[in-house]
Amino acid sequence: MEDFTALADLASRALGGGVVHANDEFFAAADHLVLPAAPGHTPKTFDHKGQVYDGWETRRRRGPGHDFAVIRLGAPGVIHGVDIDTAFFTGNYPPFASVDATALPGYPGPEELAGAEWVEILPRQGLTGDSGNRFPIGDGRRFTHVRLNIYPDGGVARLRVHGEVIPDPELLPKVFDVAAAEYGGRVVDCSNMFYGHPQRMLMPGRAQNMGDGWETSRRRDDANDWVLVRLAAPARLRFADLDTSHFKGNAPGWAVLTGITATGDQIELLPRTALRPDTPHRFPLAKGPEVTHARLDVFPDGGMARLRLLGRADRDHLWERMRQCLEP
Ligand SMILES: NC(=O)NC(NC(N)=O)C(=O)[O-]
Known part of the structure; x- marks a missing residue:
């Protein structure tokens, strides 16, 4: 099988991808997840919330539940694999993650996406900190959005969603x-x-x-x-x-x-x-x-x-x- 990371990153901002909603962005904005550049890090840089990270980072959860971010793919398509990159998150990476996907026409907002029918394309997996976490995906359907779930909380530098672009001929x-x-x-x-x-x-x-x-x-x-x-x-x-x-x-x-x-x-x-x-x-x-x-x-x-x-x-x-x- 071809290495899926050679395929386009459908979520990348370079193709128009973006974060539609995240339930918590206390330490660092989820927008970092789709930046095309590789993540970087400068230790001992502090803003008003804490250490500055080039990634999405939620606060330490003190109750039940988990954190999630919903991403609009810049180019809809068939997903062949994801890379949940925890670069530079060491004592604060999420130990587990899963990914859901959905296909909706037009330009749905957070409410419509919350009520959408989501397919679990990656069941809950263990993650390694400060590392790429690559998982192949076997679903042949065309999706427009993905949802990254982290359990229970923590930081992820980038989410790469590699796949085959399937454009809508109507457009x-x-x-x-x-x-x-x-x-x-x-x-x-x-x-x-x-x-x-x-x-x-x-x-x-x-x-x-x-x-x-x-x-x-x-x-x-x-x-x-x-x-x-x-x-x-x-x-x-x-x-x-x-x-x-x-x-x-x-x-x-x-x-x-x-x-x-x-x-x-x-x-x-x-x-x-x-x-x-x-x-x-x-x-x-x-x-x-x-x-x-x-x-x-x-x-x-x-x-x-x-x-x-x-x-x-x-x-x-x-x-x-x-x-x-x-x-x-
Ligand atoms: N040193 C840290 O990174 N601490 C915390 N995170 C930030 N961004 O400061 C934390 O609790 O995960």
């Missing part, structure tokens, strides 16, 4: 970015990711800086770097955005884009084209058949902030995937 325009992580586009292979993971190219918005993109090491041979993207759905591609923003002394000199059909045929969509440093390029693509993957070759090496592939997706495929997610 997708005819032409959209079929490489976008928020719709299910995913890097499945690449030649080199020494300085930056290529999946960053598929994240929403413009890159913040040079660290927010794909960057390879300097090549000392005659080959070139490349990345292979599995599209959100089979699609006819129309435009490619190759954004070299922030890569000034290290943008690739040229690029080629190739589409790959379901039967493995390779279609040249963009012939070898010169790129400029620090430039958000848009290129019209050659008309071609429906492709399931796209391969970007850069010559010889360098960095790319964002890759967008605008195309017309196969609607039947998107609806079929939604239908498959009705059963556990």
Whole structure:
């Protein structure tokens, strides 16, 4: 089985995830749970409540019950695994946790979520303090929200909810970015990711800086770097955005884009084209058949902030995937 942590974090703020409600946030706000950055810690830093932690931390419970936080997934989808990361919580991590999930249309608030039908996707498990706590999930349904329950109280730095994005076809325009992580586009292979993971190219918005993109090491041979993207759905591609923003002394000199059909045929969509440093390029693509993957070759090496592939997706495929997610 593929390591589930390689899949997108559906709860991440980087995809629009957020905390809708937590029953207690006395020591530290539950909003920390979905921050994309790895948690940090500065010991002996005190605010008016106590030691400052980069995580969600409730007060010491003096009665029955347990604490919980409800999270809206930034990208709804099928959950393959969760990581309940207790980084830096040592004498105050919760000894046990469980996770529930639900699927609701629209934008429900705390009251509607409290009354929702929740499915227990992770029964109560023992946790280790100051550590990742990874658990695979076997439920094949599409969910929009999760609820983290901790027993009885304590601190959790991050909740990662890894899975496969399943977008609602009803909400997708005819032409959209079929490489976008928020719709299910995913890097499945690449030649080199020494300085930056290529999946960053598929994240929403413009890159913040040079660290927010794909960057390879300097090549000392005659080959070139490349990345292979599995599209959100089979699609006819129309435009490619190759954004070299922030890569000034290290943008690739040229690029080629190739589409790959379901039967493995390779279609040249963009012939070898010169790129400029620090430039958000848009290129019209050659008309071609429906492709399931796209391969970007850069010559010889360098960095790319964002890759967008605008195309017309196969609607039947998107609806079929939604239908498959009705059963556990
Ligand atoms: N030293 C602590 O971390 N104490 C307490 N927590 C905070 N944040 O101060 C506690 O009781 O868990």
